[in-house]
Amino acid sequence: MADETVPQASGPQELLATVRDLTRRVRAAQRGTWFPLLVFATITLLAIPVYRYAPYVDVFDACRSGPRQMVCPAPNPAELGYWTVALLLAYAAIAAFYVRQSRARGLGTPVRPYVVAGVALAVLMTAVSIWLTFHPLLPPPADPAADPAPPEVGPAAWLVNGLTGPLAAIGLALLALAWVERHWALLAYTLGFLAIGLVQGNRVIHSSSPWFFLPNLLVPAAVLLLGAAAFALFRPTPEVRR
Incomplete structure (x- = not known):
C-alpha cells in the first residue's frame, strides 16, 4: 500500500472516520476495472472472423429442412x-x-469471487444454450423466409433469451466485480451494458448479407472499449510500495 501516515484519532468518532477513509482508499487502490473491460472488448472483436468464416456443423442434430x-x-x-x-x-x-497488481501495490486483492463467478457463468451460458437447443422457448418457424415476422414473446421468455448470450455472461460477471470492488460507477455502467445485451439478444435480423451479425459485436465492443478508456483515465494512482 502507499507509504502514508495515518493521522492519529483523538476519539472514537475520529477513529471510525479514519478507518472508513482508509478502507475507501484501499478499495480504490485495489481496482483495475479498465483491464477486464479491455480484455472483453478484445475477445468480442476477435469473434468477428469466427462468426463470419466458421462453418456450421450440426453437431446437435437440430437442423430441419423447411419448404x-x-x-x-x-x-x-x-x-x-x-x-x-x-x-x-x-x-x-x-x-x-489482479495478482500482479496486488503484489506491485502491496495490497491483497478480492478478485477470486469475481473470477469464480465469471467462470461459472461462462460454463452456465454454454449449458443453457445447449439446453435451449432441445427445449426452445418458442418453436422456430418452419420457413422463416415465408413468415419473417418474429413471434410474440412474454417478458420471461424475452429476459431468459437475452441473458443466455455471451455478452450477458460478461455483464453479469461485471456485476460481481462491481460488488467486489464496491464500485458504484461500474455498477451503473454494467446495468447499461446489460440493457444493450438484452436488446441485441432479442433482435431478429433478416438479411442476406454474411456480415449481418456485425452490429451485435461492434456495438458492445465499442461500449467496452469506451468504458475501459474512461475507467483507465479516472483510476486512482496510489503510490507504489518501495
Missing part, C-alpha cells in the same frame, strides 16, 4: 465453443493481472 431452406435453431457450435474458451482464457488473464 425453402434449412432451419437450424441451435447456435453455431464454433461460435459457442469460441466464447466458452475465450471467456475462460479472459478470466485467467484478469486473475493474473
Whole structure:
C-alpha cells in the first residue's frame, strides 16, 4: 500500500472516520476495472472472423429442412465453443493481472469471487444454450423466409433469451466485480451494458448479407472499449510500495 501516515484519532468518532477513509482508499487502490473491460472488448472483436468464416456443423442434430431452406435453431457450435474458451482464457488473464497488481501495490486483492463467478457463468451460458437447443422457448418457424415476422414473446421468455448470450455472461460477471470492488460507477455502467445485451439478444435480423451479425459485436465492443478508456483515465494512482 502507499507509504502514508495515518493521522492519529483523538476519539472514537475520529477513529471510525479514519478507518472508513482508509478502507475507501484501499478499495480504490485495489481496482483495475479498465483491464477486464479491455480484455472483453478484445475477445468480442476477435469473434468477428469466427462468426463470419466458421462453418456450421450440426453437431446437435437440430437442423430441419423447411419448404425453402434449412432451419437450424441451435447456435453455431464454433461460435459457442469460441466464447466458452475465450471467456475462460479472459478470466485467467484478469486473475493474473489482479495478482500482479496486488503484489506491485502491496495490497491483497478480492478478485477470486469475481473470477469464480465469471467462470461459472461462462460454463452456465454454454449449458443453457445447449439446453435451449432441445427445449426452445418458442418453436422456430418452419420457413422463416415465408413468415419473417418474429413471434410474440412474454417478458420471461424475452429476459431468459437475452441473458443466455455471451455478452450477458460478461455483464453479469461485471456485476460481481462491481460488488467486489464496491464500485458504484461500474455498477451503473454494467446495468447499461446489460440493457444493450438484452436488446441485441432479442433482435431478429433478416438479411442476406454474411456480415449481418456485425452490429451485435461492434456495438458492445465499442461500449467496452469506451468504458475501459474512461475507467483507465479516472483510476486512482496510489503510490507504489518501495
